[in-house]
Amino acid sequence: MSNDYNFAYLDEQTKRMIRRGLLKSIAIPGYQVPFASREMPMPYGWGTGGVQVTSACLVPEDKIKVIDQGADDTTNAVSIRQFFEKTAKVETTTHTEKASLIQTRHRIPEHDLDENQILVYQVPIPEPLRFLEPRESETRKMHALTEYGLMHVKLYEDIAHHGHIATSYAYPVKVEGRYVMDPSPIPKFDNPKMSMCPALQLFGAGREQRLYAIPPYCEVISLDFEDHPFTRLKANAECELCSANNSYLDEVIIDDEGNRMFVCSDTHYCEARQADGHRGKRNRLDQEGYDATHI
Amino acid sequence: MQPIFEATGISKSYGHILGCSNINLSLYSGEVMGIVGESGSGKSTLLNCLSAQIMPDQGEVIFRSPSRGEVDILKLSEAEQRYLARTEWAYVHQNPRDGLRMSVSAGGNVGERLMNIGNRHYGNIRTKAEDWMSRVELDTSRIDHRPSTFSGGMQQRLQIARNLVTEPRLIFMDEPTGGLDVSVQARLLDLLRSLVQELSLSVIIVTHDLAVIRMLADRMVVMKNGNVVEAGLADQVLDDPQHPYTQLLVSSILQV
Amino acid sequence: MFEISNLSKSFTLHHQGSTRIDVLSEVNFRVEKGECIALTGPSGAGKSTLMRMLYGNYLAEYGSIKINGEELVGAEPRHILSIRRHLLGYVSQFLRVLPRVPAIRVVAEPMIASGASPKAAEDRAIELLTRLRIPQTLWSLSPLTFSGGEQQRVNIARGFSHSYPAMLLDEPTASLDPDNRQTVLELIHEAKAKETAIIGIFHDQAARDDVCNREIKITALHTAKQVS
Numbered sequence: 042m043s044n045d046y047n048f049a050y051l052d053e054q055t056k057r058m059i060r061r062g063l064l065k066s067i068a069i070p071g072y073q074v075p076f077a078s079r080e081m082p083m084p085y086g087w088g089t090g091g092v093q094v095t096s097a098c099l100v101p102e103d104k105i106k107v108i109d110q111g112a113d114d115t116t117n118a119v120s121i122r123q124f125f126e127k128t129a130k131v132e133t134t135t136h137t138e139k140a141s142l143i144q145t146r147h148r149i150p151e152h153d154l155d156e157n158q159i160l161v162y163q164v165p166i167p168e169p170l171r172f173l174e175p176r177e178s179e180t181r182k183m184h185a186l187t188e189y190g191l192m193h194v195k196l197y198e199d200i201a202h203h204g205h206i207a208t209s210y211a212y213p214v215k216v217e218g219r220y221v222m223d224p225s226p227i228p229k230f231d232n233p234k235m236s237m238c239p240a241l242q243l244f245g246a247g248r249e250q251r252l253y254a255i256p257p258y259c260e261v262i263s264l265d266f267e268d269h270p271f272t273r274l275k276a277n278a279e280c281e282l283c284s285a286n287n288s289y290l291d292e293v294i295i296d297d298e299g300n301r302m303f304v305c306s307d308t309h310y311c312e313a314r315q316a317d318g319h320r321g322k323r324n325r326l327d328q329e330g331y332d333a334t335h336i
Numbered sequence: 337m338q339p340i341f342e343a344t345g346i347s348k349s350y351g352h353i354l355g356c357s358n359i360n361l362s363l364y365s366g367e368v369m370g371i372v373g374e375s376g377s378g379k380s381t382l383l384n385c386l387s388a389q390i391m392p393d394q395g396e397v398i399f400r401s402p403s404r405g406e407v408d409i410l411k412l413s414e415a416e417q418r419y420l421a422r423t424e425w426a427y428v429h430q431n432p433r434d435g436l437r438m439s440v441s442a443g444g445n446v447g448e449r450l451m452n453i454g455n456r457h458y459g460n461i462r463t464k465a466e467d468w469m470s471r472v473e474l475d476t477s478r479i480d481h482r483p484s485t486f487s488g489g490m491q492q493r494l495q496i497a498r499n500l501v502t503e504p505r506l507i508f509m510d511e512p513t514g515g516l517d518v519s520v521q522a523r524l525l526d527l528l529r530s531l532v533q534e535l536s537l538s539v540i541i542v543t544h545d546l547a548v549i550r551m552l553a554d555r556m557v558v559m560k561n562g563n564v565v566e567a568g569l570a571d572q573v574l575d576d577p578q579h580p581y582t583q584l585l586v587s588s589i590l591q592v
Numbered sequence: 593m594f595e596i597s598n599l600s601k602s603f604t605l606h607h608q609g610s611t612r613i614d615v616l617s618e619v620n621f622r623v624e625k626g627e628c629i630a631l632t633g634p635s636g637a638g639k640s641t642l643m644r645m646l647y648g649n650y651l652a653e654y655g656s657i658k659i660n661g662e663e664l665v666g667a668e669p670r671h672i673l674s675i676r677r678h679l680l681g682y683v684s685q686f687l688r689v690l691p692r693v694p695a696i697r698v699v700a701e702p703m704i705a706s707g708a709s710p711k712a713a714e715d716r717a718i719e720l721l722t723r724l725r726i727p728q729t730l731w732s733l734s735p736l737t738f739s740g741g742e743q744q745r746v747n748i749a750r751g752f753s754h755s756y757p758a759m760l761l762d763e764p765t766a767s768l769d770p771d772n773r774q775t776v777l778e779l780i781h782e783a784k785a786k787e788t789a790i791i792g793i794f795h796d797q798a799a800r801d802d803v804c805n806r807e808i809k810i811t812a813l814h815t816a817k818q819v820s
Contacts, residue, residue, distance in 0.1 A: 069440065085509065125481070173437060173439070182414075186415040186418060188418065188452060189452035190448055190449070190450075190452030190453070190454075191451075191452075192450040193456070194440055194448050197444050197447055197451065197458065198441060198444050199463065199478045200442060200458055201441055201479070202441075266456055266458040267456050267457045267458075268459050269458050364670055364713060368672065434677075484694040522691040523691075525737065526690045526691065526692045526693055527688060529671075533704075533705075550635060551690050554669065554673055555669045555670075558599070568669055569653075569672055570669075571649055572648060572651060572669075572672075575644065575650065576644075576650050576651050578651065579605035579606075580607065583605070583606050584606075589608065
């Protein structure tokens with residue numbers, strides 16, 4: 042099946058259509074642009090939107106990285122990476138700073154991004170108002186007229202029922218003071234990274250057929266109340282492998298007794314720190330030469 | 337004193353079917369006007385035209401807004417119409433399910449209009465929601481309950497609180513007591529009447545229940561086949577109807 | 593004061609063969625400040641119709657009704673309501689109120705509507721309910737639960753709570769016990785002393801003799817006729 046695919050799988054007309062949509066979405070930060078999403082050789086919900094955006098953006102010189110919940114080595118990440126290796130013959134990497142295009146599901150890498158990079162998000166439900174307003178005609182009108190009170194109703198409900206804003210992922214943001222946007226299900230810990238980010242951030246929702254974007258250096262503000270301000274949320278711990286205390290942590294159950302440990306969700310970040318000699322408590326406790334990746 | 341609301345020459349047809357024809361009416365601050373007529377008489381079409389929910393074929397609707405002065409509602413942009421509709425206007429639906437968000441708590445329902453106009457202080461929003469719940473005689477301990485757990489009468493009172501929280505000047509009501517038990521109706525009418533007096537609200541109320549007119553309305557308009565056949569002081573029209581249709585309507589009430 | 597001239601009224605019953613009933617024709621009279629007059633005449637002569645026309649409740653066919661100089665015939669509904677609020681009190685034969693509203697509020701309402709403070713209105717309501725012997729335990733209850741006589745007294749208290757310059761009384765002493773009847777007559781005398789012009793229907797001859805300065809006899813026109 043070596044050369045039977047067009048470059049990056051999609052035909053040129055389709056890629057052109059998607060690029061036009063992307064240009065429009067970049068011109069109107071946060072605005073959801075409809076596009077004719079194609080059938081992809083993977084099920085909806087596995088990143089078909091992100092894959093189409095990546096496909097439309099790829100050039101042969103690109104070096105791509107794919108992460109799923111921060112990890113380079115999970116099924117979804119591996120198969121999408123292989124998909125582009127096969128269909129576009131581009132180089133792949135796990136190094137955040139070496140990648141020119143990063144496709145992500147549910148995380149923003151810990152390492153700062155730069156102006157030469159594109160971050161492509163996989164989006165399940167692009168409409169932040171959908172939870173409370175099921176009518177598409179009405180939500181479009183609300184966006185058009187900047188009627189965003191309803192978004193705060195959702196946050197109000199959170200506080201009323203939980204005492205604080207319990208939304209911890211897909212936390213709604215306002216882009217450049219205009220459109221309210223769903224940042225895809227990234228943890229709200231990552232929300233501040235979207236603001237004034239030097240990299241281009243593109244969002245693709247395959248099933249819902251929507252594209253949207255945050256151009257570089259855009260202001261992205263997480264919605265909140267004056268008396269319940271937005272807070273980043275992170276486990277109150279440090280990584281037990283690399284001792285990082287400022288990265289987003291996963292809690293991993295490690296045995297049948299229910300013991301658990303906290304590790305960086307961003308695997309490349311964690312490995313890079315360990316390579317630099319940082320050691321977490323589990324690394325220190327174990328004997329010399331312990332291989333963290335086997336836990 | 338000028339009317340707060342003035343409609344002139346309102347006409348609306350649906351193809352060959354007449355909705356309402358050349359209707360003129362005005363409403364002063366603190367006045368309650370009832371529009372009565374049987375089903376198909378055009379009263380709902382008229383209410384929808386007056387509240388800019390549908391565009392009439394002809395006519396103008398002047399509203400003297402406390403904040404913006406005199407505006408022709410039908411010439412405003414949709415954004416301005418919608419803004420007005422959730423600040424200085426209110427619309428109470430017959431079925432509270434049409435006017436409430438059933439999946440949002442009572443407090444969220446009342447607070448929505450505040451958040452819509454930019455209120456961003458949770459504590460203040462909640463205090464105001466509690467205040468309005470008690471003003472419509474709802475138990476404030478149920479502020480976090482969904483309206484789906486409320487009775488029909490409670491839902492209707494919640495809908496009224498949700499509408500009045502931004503202290504609108506003009507309220508449109510479409511059969512507000514329509515689906516309620518008689519005992520609950522009386523309580524709601526009493527509540528509406530005291531709110532109208534207390535807040536000096538102007539109300540246009542569409543109903544086919546003449547008892548509602550008798551208890552709430554200062555003035556009334558009788559509609560038949562898209563036309564106003566009689567208008568005047570509510571008790572005068574009810575007690576001394578002039579038009580054959582009004583006489584029929586009034587004489588058809590069962591006495592208990 | 594009332595100035596009534598050329599006042600006429602007929603009813604057309606469109607659904608009963610378009611029958612036209614002429615009730616009043618060219619009624620003329622005046623009632624001066626502080627004067628109380630009684631409408632008399634046989635039942636069905638049109639006394640109640642005239643009273644309702646004077647309140648704006650029935651439409652005059654033509655003629656003029658002036659209350660303290662304000663024209664009622666042909667007036668805008670809003671103007672009629674304003675006249676009722678400030679100039680013209682009416683004690684009807686039957687109390688018509690919303691369910692659930694407590695008696696004290698029913699009585700205080702006309703005062704509040706005319707612009708009095710809620711406190712002053714409540715004080716006046718308490719005074720009147722006390723004088724008319726409505727037990728204090730009933731004040732916070734809806735008058736709809738009261739006996740006929742109690743309802744009538746609440747109705748009278750309501751009518752007299754605000755000092756109107758003109759009043760209409762429809763059988764104010766009917767169905768009252770002697771003590772309360774006496775109180776109502778006192779209220780009428782007090783109103784007259786405050787220069788209120790009063791028009792009333794009193795079947796109670798003694799009461800009429802006690803409070804009225806004059807009588808005006810309404811005679812039936814008996815001219816119901818068929819109009820095609």
